[in-house]
Amino acid sequence: MGFLTYLVNGLSLGSVYALIALGYTMVYGIAKMLNFAHGDVIMIGAYVVFMCMSNSGMPAVVSIVISIVCCTALGMIIEKIAYKPLRKATNLAVLITAIGVSYFLQNMALMIFGSNPVSFTSVINWEGLSFADGALKITGNAIVTIITCVVIMIVLMWFVKNTKPGQAMRAVSEDKDAAVLMGINVNATISLTFAIGSGLAAIAGALLCSSYPSLTPYTGSMPGIKAFTAAVFGGIGSIPGALVGGLLLGIIEILARAYISSQLADAIVFAVLIIVLLVKPTGILGKQIKEKV
Amino acid sequence: MSLLEVTNLGISFGGLRAVDEFNLTIEQGELYGLIGPNGAGKTTVFNMLTGIYQPTDGKIFLDGKDITGKKTAEINKAGIARTFQNIRLFGDQSVLDNVKIGLHNSFDYGTATGIFRLPKYFNVEKAMDEKALEILSVFGLDKEADVLASNLPYGKQRELEIARALATNPKLLLLDEPAAGMNPNETKDLMNTIALIRKEFGVTILLIEHDMKLVSGICEKLTVLNFGRVLSQGQTTDVLNDPEVIKAYLGE
Amino acid sequence: MKKLNKSTQKLITTLAVIVVLYIVMSIMDGTGNLSSLMSGLLVPVCAYSLVAVGLNLCVGYLGELSLGHAGFMCVGAFTSAFFSKLFQDSIPDVPRFILALVIGTLMAALFGFLIAIPVLRLSGDYLAIVTLAFGEIIKNVINVLYVGVDSNGLHFSIKDQMSLGMEPTGKMLVNGAQGITGTPRQSTFTIAVLLLIIALIVTHNFVNSRTGRAVKAIRDNQIAAETVGLPVTKYKLVAFTISAAIAGVGGVLYAHNINSLTATTNNFGYNMSIMILVYVVLGGIGNFSGSVIAAVVLTMLPEMLRGLSTYRMLIYSIVLIVLMLFNWAPAILKWREEHGITTAAIVGKFKKTKEVR
Numbered sequence: 001m002g003f004l005t006y007l008v009n010g011l012s013l014g015s016v017y018a019l020i021a022l023g024y025t026m027v028y029g030i031a032k033m034l035n036f037a038h039g040d041v042i043m044i045g046a047y048v049v050f051m052c053m054s055n056s057g058m059p060a061v062v063s064i065v066i067s068i069v070c071c072t073a074l075g076m077i078i079e080k081i082a083y084k085p086l087r088k089a090t091n092l093a094v095l096i097t098a099i100g101v102s103y104f105l106q107n108m109a110l111m112i113f114g115s116n117p118v119s120f121t122s123v124i125n126w127e128g129l130s131f132a133d134g135a136l137k138i139t140g141n142a143i144v145t146i147i148t149c150v151v152i153m154i155v156l157m158w159f160v161k162n163t164k165p166g167q168a169m170r171a172v173s174e175d176k177d178a179a180v181l182m183g184i185n186v187n188a189t190i191s192l193t194f195a196i197g198s199g200l201a202a203i204a205g206a207l208l209c210s211s212y213p214s215l216t217p218y219t220g221s222m223p224g225i226k227a228f229t230a231a232v233f234g235g236i237g238s239i240p241g242a243l244v245g246g247l248l249l250g251i252i253e254i255l256a257r258a259y260i261s262s263q264l265a266d267a268i269v270f271a272v273l274i275i276v277l278l279v280k281p282t283g284i285l286g287k288q289i290k291e292k293v
Numbered sequence: 294m295s296l297l298e299v300t301n302l303g304i305s306f307g308g309l310r311a312v313d314e315f316n317l318t319i320e321q322g323e324l325y326g327l328i329g330p331n332g333a334g335k336t337t338v339f340n341m342l343t344g345i346y347q348p349t350d351g352k353i354f355l356d357g358k359d360i361t362g363k364k365t366a367e368i369n370k371a372g373i374a375r376t377f378q379n380i381r382l383f384g385d386q387s388v389l390d391n392v393k394i395g396l397h398n399s400f401d402y403g404t405a406t407g408i409f410r411l412p413k414y415f416n417v418e419k420a421m422d423e424k425a426l427e428i429l430s431v432f433g434l435d436k437e438a439d440v441l442a443s444n445l446p447y448g449k450q451r452e453l454e455i456a457r458a459l460a461t462n463p464k465l466l467l468l469d470e471p472a473a474g475m476n477p478n479e480t481k482d483l484m485n486t487i488a489l490i491r492k493e494f495g496v497t498i499l500l501i502e503h504d505m506k507l508v509s510g511i512c513e514k515l516t517v518l519n520f521g522r523v524l525s526q527g528q529t530t531d532v533l534n535d536p537e538v539i540k541a542y543l544g545e
Numbered sequence: 546m547k548k549l550n551k552s553t554q555k556l557i558t559t560l561a562v563i564v565v566l567y568i569v570m571s572i573m574d575g576t577g578n579l580s581s582l583m584s585g586l587l588v589p590v591c592a593y594s595l596v597a598v599g600l601n602l603c604v605g606y607l608g609e610l611s612l613g614h615a616g617f618m619c620v621g622a623f624t625s626a627f628f629s630k631l632f633q634d635s636i637p638d639v640p641r642f643i644l645a646l647v648i649g650t651l652m653a654a655l656f657g658f659l660i661a662i663p664v665l666r667l668s669g670d671y672l673a674i675v676t677l678a679f680g681e682i683i684k685n686v687i688n689v690l691y692v693g694v695d696s697n698g699l700h701f702s703i704k705d706q707m708s709l710g711m712e713p714t715g716k717m718l719v720n721g722a723q724g725i726t727g728t729p730r731q732s733t734f735t736i737a738v739l740l741l742i743i744a745l746i747v748t749h750n751f752v753n754s755r756t757g758r759a760v761k762a763i764r765d766n767q768i769a770a771e772t773v774g775l776p777v778t779k780y781k782l783v784a785f786t787i788s789a790a791i792a793g794v795g796g797v798l799y800a801h802n803i804n805s806l807t808a809t810t811n812n813f814g815y816n817m818s819i820m821i822l823v824y825v826v827l828g829g830i831g832n833f834s835g836s837v838i839a840a841v842v843l844t845m846l847p848e849m850l851r852g853l854s855t856y857r858m859l860i861y862s863i864v865l866i867v868l869m870l871f872n873w874a875p876a877i878l879k880w881r882e883e884h885g886i887t888t889a890a891i892v893g894k895f896k897k898t899k900e901v902r
Contacts, residue, residue, distance in 0.1 A: 034670035082866055085874035092610055093873035095670060096826055099612075100865030103819060107859040221815070225681075228674055261703065267685035270678035277675060278663040343772055369774035381769035383762045394762045397755065398774045404783055407754025408747050414754065421755075461773050 004136050006258045007251065012142035012211060014250020015149030019204035020227030021234070021242035022156065023197030029173040029237035030193045033091070036098035037078060039224015040105035041198050045071045045205035046215050047113060050120055060123040067202040075198025076191055084187070102221070109217035117216045120209035145207045152200065153243050160239065165192055173237065222266070226253070229273040235286025244284055294357050296321045296497050297342075297465055302351030304341060311337045312521045315351065319465070319514075324491060325499045326512035326529070330541065333518040335501045336378060339467050343375050344368045356464065370398060372464035376454040378473060378501075384443035388434055388453055391442050392425040395460025399424075428456050431493055432486065448479045452486065459494055466490075468500040472507050480504060484511055509533060517541070556749045559834035560742055567738045574734070583845070590844045591737035592618075592799040597824040597836035598744050599791030604822075605831030606752050607784045608764030610673040613660070615817035616680030617653045617789040619808055621796025623687055623719070625649030626728040626806050630718050631694060633729060642731045646740075646797050653793020654786050656683075661785040665778060680818060687808040692719040724807035725800075732801040740798060741837065744791050748833050751787060760784045823861050826868060 020042060027035045045067045052063035082101050086094045126140030160166035168189045171179040180186055208223060209215050226249060234245025252272055257265040276283065295318045302315040312334040319325050327335050340346040342353060344365040353361045360371050374395075383391050402417045429435040432452045437445065442453060451471060458466055471487070472480045484507055491498060502508045508515065508529070515532040517524040525535040532538060570587060573579045600614045625645040632641055664675045691702040695715030702708045706720060719725055751757045759780045762770040771777055800806050810816050824843060828835025843861075870877055 028670075034674070082870070085870055085876055088875045089873040091670065092604070092608065092830075093869050095610055095673060096822065097866055097869040097873075099819060099822065100862050100869065103858065103862035104866065107862055111856075111859065225674070225677065229678070232671065232674065261689065263689045264685055264703070267682040270682050273678050274663060274675055277667060277671065281667055281671070345768065345771075365768075365771035366774045366776055369772055375772050377769070381766045383765040383769065385765050386758070386761055390758055390761075393755075394758050394770070394775070395773045397759055400755070402755060404751070404754065404756040407756055408750045410750055417755070457773060 002258075005138075006254050008138050008142050010251035010254035011247060012139075012145045012250070013254055014230075014247035015145045016204050016208045016211070016246075017223065017227045017230045017250050018149050018243045018246025019152065019200050019207070020223060021231040021246045022153075022239065023201050023204075024228045025231040025234075025236055025238065025242045026169070026193050026197050028231070030169055031083070031087070031190050033083065033094045034098060034228065035083075035194075035197070036095065036224075037101040037105055038197065038201060039220040039222075039227065040102050040109075041071050041075055041078075041201040041220070042205040042208065042224060043109060043215075043217060043220030044074060044105060045202035046120065046209045046219060047109060048202070049123065049206045049209070050118060050215060053123070054118075054121055060125070064123060064203065064206050067206060068199045071198040071202035071205075072195045075194040075201070079191060079194040084190075102224075106217050106221065113217060115216065117214040120213040120215045122210035122213065123206050124210055139211075141207075141211045145211065148203065148207065149243075149246075152203070153239070156196075157239055165189070169193060226266075226269060229269065232283055233273065233276050235283030238283075238285045241283060241285035295319060295354075296323075296356060297499070298352075298354040298357075299342070300352050300354075302338070302341060302348050302353065304337060304346055304349045310521060312341070312348075312518075315518075315521075315523060317516060317526075319497060319499060321497055322491075322495070323497055323514060324487070324512050325497075326508045326515045327499060327501045327518065328503070328505075328508055328515060329518035329524070334521040335518055336469060337521075338518070339375060339469055339501065342368075342467060343373055369461055369463070373467065374458035374461045374463035374465075375467035376451070376458055376469055376471065378469040380447075380450050380454055382442040382450055382454060382457070384441070386442060387438065388429065388440050388442055388445065389422070389425050389438040391453055391457050392428055392460045393421050395457040396421050396424055397461075399460075399462055425460065428460055431490065432456050448475055448483075451475070451483075455486075455490070459490060459496065463496060466496045466498045468498060470501050470503060472502060472504045480507055483507070487511060505533075552749065552753065555834060556745065559745065559837070563738060563742060563745075563837070567734070571734065586844060587734045588732045588737045588798060588802040590841055591734075591741045592732075592795040592802070593821065593824065593844060594741055594837040594840040595744050595795030595798065596792045596821050597828070597840050598741075598748055598833050599788045599795065600821050601825045601828070601831065601833055601836045602748055602751070602791065603785060603788040604825055606757065606760050606764060607781060607788070609665075609781075609785075610822075611676040611785075611788070612673050612815070612818045612822070613676030613678075613680035613683075614789070614792045614821055615813045615815070616676070616683040617657055617792035618796035618799065618817070619680070619683050619687065619813035620656045621649035621653040621793030622800035622806060622813070623725065623796075623808070624652040625797040626725045626800040627692070627718055629729055629731075629801065630725055630727065638729070638731065642729075642736075642801070645801070646794070649797035649800070650790050650793045653796060654790035657789020657793075658782060658786045661782050661789075665781045665785060677815065677818070680814065684808045684810070684814050687719070687724070688722045690719050691717075691721050693717045722807065724805060726805045728800055728804070728806060730802060730804070732798045737798050740794055744794060745833055745837070747787075748791070751784075756780060756783060820861070823865055826865060 020038065023038045024035065027033065048067040048070045049063045052058045052066050053060060078101055082097050083094060086097055122141060124140045124144045128138050128140040128143060130137045160169060168184045171182065171184055172186055172189045176186055209219070227246065230245035230249040231242050233249060234241030234243070249269060253265050253269050256268040260268065297317065297319040299315060299317040303313045304311050315338060327338065329335055337346065341348045344363055347362055352359060355371055355373060358371060360368050363371070383394060400417050400421050402413050406414050426435050426438060429438060434449060434453060434456060437449070442450065445453060455468065455471070472483055475483060487498065488511065490496065512529050514527065515529050516526045517532060517538050519541045524541055525532045525538045570579065574584050596614055596618050600611060603609060603611045625648055628648050629641060629645045636644070660676065660679050664672050667675065689703045691706055691709055693700045693709045693711045693715050695712040697712070700709040700711050706717065752761065759775045762775060763777050763780060767777060824839040825836050827843070828837070828839035
């Protein structure tokens with residue numbers, strides 16, 4: 001039964017990774033950049049929920065909506081100020097700028113909220129289910145997290161496939177120059193992608209901190225890096241890949257924590273990343289992109 | 294034995310057959326032209342010959358040696374050098390250094406020798422400088438040896454790319470649209486330069502070109518590609534008078 | 546060849562400035578005119594400069610961003626400190642330090658080489674993230690590592706001190722999260738400056754050698770580099786390994802300057818990698834002297850202006866973003882061109898003010 005509990009916890013953590021990974025993978029697919037600051041948007045989102053719920057006593061749903069609005073705006077502002085001017089610059093310049101933004105968000109949060117962890121109240125007020133006379137307990141957090149993730153994933157895949165903006169996103173990710181010629185507003189599409197990714201980050205932040213309630217300005221950075229790992233794992237640029245990668249990574253991490261060593265769990269997760277990239281650099285569901293000669 | 298022998302070369306990208314049943318024989322010392330409409334697969338052939346793409350079918354022999362599927366760097370060492378349609382220089386380095394990079398495999402000293410500046414470093418560097426300047430002077434680029442490659446005017450960048458390719462001491466030189474973007478005067482100069490390097494370096498040349506004047510002026514033999522297949526092949530005058538070729542170029 | 550002279554001239558100027566600074570600092574330190582805080586920073590500054598020089602080789606010449614150079618520094622620090630601790634009583638000081646330096650450097654190089662094999666097949670963002678992952682792995686592993694020595698030899702564990710099963714007279718070498726304590730403090734300012742000078746000469750000579758040219762060619766255009774017959778993977782490996790080795794030297798210096806060596810996020814983790822990256826970017830990508838200047842200024846300045854230290858990280862991040870936009874955004878570059886604010890013009894202005902003084 002212990003194993004099953006771990007598996008469910010792994011799925012739950014993996015769902016959060018998948019949600020975060022979506023933000024990375026969509027931005028990567030469309031803007032061809034690694035948005036290093038994405039993990040820190042999660043942290044900001046979690047702080048917004050915390051401020052609304054614990055400090056102002058708002059209901060959970062309202063808090064999350066406010067957080068989504070804030071993060072969406074933040075994501076779009078970051079894109080506009082820091083990334084858009086560098087769209088035609090080298091990858092290295094964009095990457096270093098993104099690191100700068102990540103660092104900026106962390107240190108802003110540090111100044112506003114301080115370095116002491118705050119205790120996050122779960123947005124999910126449900127005990128959960130228990131099976132086999134309490135031998136297998138599944139927390140409400142885990143259930144809601146997994147279901148939320150799956151629903152969002154399905155909606156997003158439908159959105160990308162069937163709506164006009166979604167098709168524009170696919171077109172831009174395929175070939176930016178051709179998309180321009182087809183009359184697609186590339187700037188608006190990239191902006192929209194950042195908006196969606198950051199909005200999802202707010203949800204991910206609330207869910208992550210519901211399960212792991214200690215919130216600090218650095219809360220987002222490790223899950224952010226791991227979620228990027230998940231995105232790479234599943235094949236960057238692919239939405240189902242983010243789901244598969246996220247879930248697998250979550251399960252690996254929880255099992256490693258339970259059966260090998262809690263201190264080495266992160267090391268094991270990263271080792272998995274390195275091995276995956278060694279064996280299949282494009283990830284599980286990714287496809288090879290070759291430079292045109 | 295022919296210098297280059299290509300048999301039944303073909304490549305598919307997904308479901309698209311970009312080049313199919315491509316055959317080509319080039320003799321030592323020839324100046325050979327590869328022509329055809331846009332998208333006919335000419336550059337793809339170059340990419341297969343230089344190992345940038347792996348052909349799906351067929352064989353490539355250089356001087357009787359099978360080089361099919363070899364890595365790009367290995368193919369260069371075997372004796373094929375090339376230029377690119379969209380110029381690919383080492384933009385952040387000087388004109389001289391671009392050629393010295395081409396000379397990389399002809400001269401040798403180890404990394405440690407370079408770091409500790411042993412006497413061998415100075416001797417070899419001096420020899421490399423001399424050789425590089427010698428090659429540059431063929432193109433009249435020796436005066437610009439210290440200029441940053443990306444600061445050269447367009448036409449000279451093309452020439453520098455040829456100089457760099459020649460520095461690797463190839464048996465076969467592939468030129469991908471060397472006259473692209475040049476005005477008639479520059480094209481004329483280029484024709485003279487190509488004739489000159491053929492004489493000076495004794496190198497066999499295969500070139501892709503759109504400019505019919507250039508092709509008919511200097512190439513001895515031609516292959517015409519259309520939709521990835523050989524449309525016509527042979528002596529320049531015969532090929533250019535081939536009704537199939539005229540049809541492909543002028544429409545029906 | 547004129548260009549070569551120019552870069553050699555610049556190297557000589559930098560080295561001269563370093564020597565002058567070294568003499569001034571040594572005299573001030575010797576006569577007690579240097580605050581204990583500043584005097585304590587002399588060796589760490591050199592260590593950071595070394596890591597920055599190493600990283601700059603990777604970013605500026607290989608053209609790849611590594612976020613794991615703190616990891617190589619960490620490897621250099623821990624392997625050399627481990628060696629010094631193990632042979633504290635059996636090898637005399639001087640040869641032991643030299644050996645520790647060699648071992649720390651070689652181990653960092655070895656790790657650089659091993660990590661580079663898978664990593665360099667990737668590029669850009671992937672490389673950045675994998676090097677970051679590597680740095681975190683190193684840090685995590687060291688934090689759970691327990692090593693002790695007694696008359697029966699070495700004992701290892703990744704659980705705790707007890708499970709080593711040592712004799713009571715045994716000596717702890719690496720104590721998990723507490724790291725290595727009591728490493729002989731042999732990194733003097735003189736040694737630090739000497740190593741920094743050697744690193745600057747080595748990197749300068751390297752980038753101006755046959756191999757260095759090949760590395761730069763690969764950075765500028767990998768496909769073209771392949772078509773002129775350069776073994777791309779080999780030279781990437783060489784450059785990355787040297788870069789890691791130099792970071793390792795920084796680690797050795799760092800380890801032999803402090804009493805208690807631990808692997809935390811701030812000294813060997815992600816934060817350190819970012820701090821070093823800030824030095825590299827601020828000093829100018831591809832400009833080794835610049836990295837040293839940035840490391841010195843950014844380490845000394847906040848310590849001198851005490852009030853600033855709270856905002857230090859915030860200021861770093863803003864500087865990083867603004868500088869990247871200023872130097873790389875096409876629109877801003879165009880604006881600078883139009884208003885005559887090019888890099889050459891800025892440098893020229895600085896030179897003039899210097900002459901006036």
